[in-house]
Amino acid sequence: MTKYFSFTTLVLLALGLAYVDSNQTDKITQQKRSPEQIFDELCSSCHGASAQTFVDRRWKHGNSRAELITTITNGWADNGMPSFGKTLKKKEIEGMADYILKNLANMGKFDVTKVTHPRPGETFTSEGMKFQIERVAEGLDSPWGMAFLPGGDMLITDRNGKMYRRSAAGDMQPISGVPPVVAEGQGGLLDVELHPQFAQNNLIYLSYSIGKKEGDKVLTSTAISRARLEGNQLLDEKMIFDAQPYFTTRHHYGSRLEFGRDGYLYFSVGDRGNHYKTSQQLDAGGGKIHRIKDDGSIPADNPFVGQAGKTASVYSYGHRNPQGLCMDPTTGQIWATEHGPRGGDEINMIKKGADYGWPTISYGINYDGTIMTPKTAQAGMEQPIHQWTPSIGPSGMTFVKGDRYPAWKGNLLLGSLRFQYLSRVVLKDGKFQKEEILLQKMGRLRNVEMSPDGYIYIATEQPGMINRIVPVAAN
DSSP: OOOOOOHHHHHHOOOOOOOHHHHHHHHHHOOOOOOOHIIIIIIIHHSSSSSHHHSSSSSSTOOOOHHHHHHHHBBBBBGGGGOOOSSSSSHHHHHHHHHHHHHHHHHHTTTOSOOOOOOOOOOOEEEEEEEEEEEEEEEEOEEEEEEOTTSEEEEEETTOOOOOEOTTTTTTTEOOOOOOOOTTTTOOOEEEEEETHHHHHHHEEEEEEEEEEETTTTEEEEEEEEEEEEEEEEEEEEEEEEEOOSSOOOOOOOOEEEEOOTSSSSEEEEOOOOOOOOOOOOOTTEEEEEEOTTTTTOOOTSSSTTTTTEEEHHHEEEEEEEEEEEEEEETOOOEEEEEESSEEEEEEEEOTOOOOOTTSSSSOOTTOOOSSOOOOOOOOOOOOOOSSSOOOOOOEEEEEOOSSGGGGTTTTTETTTTEEEEEEEEETTTTEEEEEEHHHHHHOOEEEEEEETTTEEHHHHHHEEEEEEEOOOOO
């Protein structure tokens, strides 16, 4: 069986059908199979388990029904696409074409070729409620983190390295004393979190991409700093964590911060694009959820404390690029979202010492269409609560609490970077029930937070702005 095609071949294929030996072909053509079964038997070994991953591509030879039927029937031998006119029945070929068209139609609902940026004052309808948006801040680059101060002010981090204090009256004031960052690629100034006793100690925490010179190269990593906020300046800033090792890459930093009910700081670090050197390696900081005390020291009950060759701050591992992290206010459970490669974005319930599988298992494939791993499950590795294929690019998230949004209470809200919408995920007993897509074409939705007074704030980039969701009273 042919397992690998070149990048060019995979991009050009109009339908991915794996070669099968003659005995296997004879056996499966004697059975009556659905298009889903045919895809699983003939296509998935080269193009992953999901047809939605497969259709998320460019189509050189056309994707109309007639063109798909021709491709399946005759193949494109020079591009490695076999002919199936003699091994699939006419109705099976037509069924496969219709199956592909169905999945293409599902992709169509994510069309973001024309970003409309829903306007303030416009009324939107959700299941069980109506709402409007109010513009809170604009003129930003990529607002990444939001934290709400006593008295109504807001802290905003911008990935370009700038930080602001927005007053309750709407004034944007720059914050000085921010640590230097490497604002390249996906790096820069990332998340911000208040200490649980901020009202008493004025301590805040920042995550960011830090750099160091090694020879003629600048290596980077994800770092966490603690500082004291006095007015519009940070004092006594100190780095309390940096993930080892550093890399030359400029992507997959993570990075979200969340204090747990236990008083410890949880934060995510991406695999830095070096998954084989990080995510499954417990001596490396990348591809992990970490847990530390508020001063950077290690809790005694962390799962790998005292184990030789293992990083003591690690709480869970086998992650790719977790850009969402939050605590369920009802249960205290920590949840995360992470980016898969091409397909296989995940929602995960974070468990102490658990392995989430990357890159040994994944529902996604490589960006060039090749298969990274044929496995979607393995003993001893956690399954996601939910996975998206095609990838939506999940980012910051929060649980809805309070009484301002009664129809959404207890739901999970998260942003989609790729398809530019707000996702409302309904969970029950820790299991995924359904998703509602809101505010389509809002822009790349980077973060979602709830303020102490119970309002939901969303941060988007390109252009960078922050909006507040305001419920509309029923008539």
